[in-house]
Amino acid sequence: MKIAIVCYPTFGGSGVVATELGIALANRGHEVHFITYRQPVRLALLNSNIHFHEVHVPKYPLFHYQPYELALSSKLVDMVKLHKIEVLHVHYAIPHAYAGYMAKQMLAEEGISIPMVTTLHGTDITLVGSHPFYKPAVTFSINKSDVVTSVSESLREDTLRLFDVKKDIHVVPNFIDMSKYSKTFEDCRRSMMAGEGERIITHISNFRKVKRIRDVIRVFYEVQKEIPAKLLMIGEGPEKEGAELLCEELGIPEKVLYLGNSNEIDRILCFSDLFLLPSETESFGLVALEAMANGVPVISSNTGGIPEVNRQGVTGFLSDVGDVQSMAENAIGLLKDENRLNIFKKNAREEATKFDIGQIVPLYEAIYQKAFTVA
Numbered sequence: 001m002k003i004a005i006v007c008y009p010t011f012g013g014s015g016v017v018a019t020e021l022g023i024a025l026a027n028r029g030h031e032v033h034f035i036t037y038r039q040p041v042r043l044a045l046l047n048s049n050i051h052f053h054e055v056h057v058p059k060y061p062l063f064h065y066q067p068y069e070l071a072l073s074s075k076l077v078d079m080v081k082l083h084k085i086e087v088l089h090v091h092y093a094i095p096h097a098y099a100g101y102m103a104k105q106m107l108a109e110e111g112i113s114i115p116m117v118t119t120l121h122g123t124d125i126t127l128v129g130s131h132p133f134y135k136p137a138v139t140f141s142i143n144k145s146d147v148v149t150s151v152s153e154s155l156r157e158d159t160l161r162l163f164d165v166k167k168d169i170h171v172v173p174n175f176i177d178m179s180k181y182s183k184t185f186e187d188c189r190r191s192m193m194a195g196e197g198e199r200i201i202t203h204i205s206n207f208r209k210v211k212r213i214r215d216v217i218r219v220f221y222e223v224q225k226e227i228p229a230k231l232l233m234i235g236e237g238p239e240k241e242g243a244e245l246l247c248e249e250l251g252i253p254e255k256v257l258y259l260g261n262s263n264e265i266d267r268i269l270c271f272s273d274l275f276l277l278p279s280e281t282e283s284f285g286l287v288a289l290e291a292m293a294n295g296v297p298v299i300s301s302n303t304g305g306i307p308e309v310n311r312q313g314v315t316g317f318l319s320d321v322g323d324v325q326s327m328a329e330n331a332i333g334l335l336k337d338e339n340r341l342n343i344f345k346k347n348a349r350e351e352a353t354k355f356d357i358g359q360i361v362p363l364y365e366a367i368y369q370k371a372f373t374v375a
Helices: 013-027 068-083 093-108 135-144 153-162 213-226 240-250 265-269 286-293 324-335 338-355 357-374
Strands: 002-006 031-036 050-054 087-091 116-120 147-150 169-171 199-204 229-234 256-260 274-277 298-301 316-319
Touching: 002 013, 002 068, 002 093, 013 031, 013 050, 013 087, 013 116, 013 286, 013 357, 031 068, 050 068, 068 093, 087 093, 087 357, 093 116, 093 135, 116 135, 116 357, 147 153, 147 357, 153 169, 199 213, 199 265, 199 286, 213 229, 213 240, 213 274, 213 324, 229 265, 240 256, 265 286, 274 286, 274 324, 286 298, 286 338, 298 324, 316 324, 324 338, 338 357
Parallel strands: 002 031, 002 087, 031 050, 087 116, 116 147, 147 169, 199 229, 199 274, 229 256, 274 298, 298 316
Antiparallel strands: none
């Protein structure tokens, strides 16, 4: 099958999922074409089954904002015709589903019919898409997709609640390639990050307000009062400066390490005893799944799709959004009990195997076949 994947080429969850899916599809013999404005972060190597087509947006003084949707839809038309692409898989409703629909219409004018699968990832629905300025276009794009999927049951319910959707929404969860987590790193020496006897706690995100970065700091502050510990903060974003200032105010700047964006998440997680994810909302919580695949228990909020990944009292603990005290107590209780912590680490890895890519990719292949029948 010849598949075009449209996604954001960033460190964010939707871009990572789309890229890993494309790589897995290529490994199964499909011809995959990534179409976006920059080579995706995790698309390190191209091979005979993987192709990247860059979307260029000419800059004209007439436009205050450059029309990416127009450039993308035109590029999709050209690539479908040139490479005989059979199905479009667009990740993120804005602007990809909208651009995909326009491409479908242009191709139809030339007698070319191509099905479009739209995968909803989260903020494209719960934050941006529900804004009054965008809601009509998002609703239209979803309803004009041939098949719609969401990455969690929670997101499916949110979409049906927020939009007048006429289409069925199929839940296909995010996934992880467990084969990448079977190895151990020889250089995984805790002494590189913490002193002897210190616990290592980790947070990874894009440091946006929805991630509640200050709660990460406050939870860690309570933990370090009871247990010697270091906090590793991975990522970049607008809340980073505020987090650094809060660390100064609490007198713990030397206990918090900011490591920026990284392509070596696994090497970082191999140091970790616990992962913190106190987000305001998460459509799925892919980063929690990555932590669990590395055998790291998760202390999280109980919002969105997180409870579909992090099992209460098994792989970690869930607390209400903003309940820093509960999160800290759960973290302290787990970190103080070595035997219990080891059980949770084992449970976390075992639970992660349920989301192995080998089980999820066939679901997408079935979705593509379904799209052919309804297009």
